[in-house]
Amino acid sequence: MLVIALPVSAASLPDTIAKIKPSIVAIGTYNRLAKPTSKILGTGFIIGNGKRVATNAHVIPANISKQNKVRLVVFVGQGSNIEMRNATIAAVDKTHDLAILSLSGSPLPPLNISSKHVREGELYAFTGFPIGAVLGLHPVTHRGIISSITPVATPAQSTKTLSIKQLKALKNPYRVYQLDATAYPGNSGSPVYDPKTGQVIAVINKVLVKKTKESLLSNPSAITYAIPAKYLKALNSSIK
Structure with a gap:
């Protein structure tokens, strides 16, 4: 009998989803x-x-x-x-x-924000509410690999073709994660997490990155982007 061993991440993802x-x-x-x-x-x-x-x-x-x-x-x-x-x-x-x-109200179980070094090709999951309340408030999970770690904005041949937001992003560039899984508008703000541990490595973003990185496209792509968790960690630490 042929026995197929599943990857650890695939075997533990259902448990991680239940926890997060x-x-x-x-x-x-x-x-x-x-x-x-x-x-x-x-x-x-x-x-x-x-x-x-x-x-x-x-x-x-x-x-x-x-x-x-x-x-x-x-x-x-x-x-x-x-x-x-x-x-x-x-x-x-x-x-x-x-x-x-x-x-307001009583505390809820928090997710941990990870400081791990993320590499291209690693598998992650994200859970949220795609298309808002249209599909009902039932959390939906997608998974995919980090297909690229890429600048938030892409240079153009002429500054005349760049938007103001893109110009600002090019002055202070930082890198974002590109995923090969599809996110929808309601997924904005969803945590991207390690399937084994549930630790958050990024936050799904469907607006900022597309407006800066893809402003030259007449029809923006369906590529999903995420903001690295280190920026969220810094923002959380700034709260007195």
Whole structure:
């Protein structure tokens, strides 16, 4: 009888998914005067003391303020068992399109942010809410390899063809991870993690990188990018 040995990562991924799912949340807004009253804008995940939520900065709408009736909220749970909690902005890093929110209520299980050296060809997974609430608040997991570690912006033959954001990125370039797995708009803010340990190595980004790296394309590609976790770790450490 032929016995096929599965890779360690493939064998342990189901257990890792079960452990990290309680830390995956949806980021949205609530307005009791609107219809619908709530909107799902992206994904986030619990870090630090269990009351901090990491996500992309672009997920947070610009109309959040004390003067209007739109509240920033985090949806905890999955399926029909959903709890809505208030959230406030704790820190924002616009350069790397990252944000950390402070969450009301009791702490949730946090994910660990890894400092490991990531290599091309390594296999990772990410879990979030693709296409927001269209598919329901059921966390979805994808996996793929790091297909490239690439600059956040690509130089052009002429500065006239570059956008302002691309020019700024070229002045202070940093590298991002390119994945061979497909992420969707609702996946923005999803953690990219080690299938064996669940440690977060990056944050999915569907907006910043495409606008800078692919601004020359009339039809942006379906390539998935992620912001390295070291920038999230630095942002979290900056909070007093």
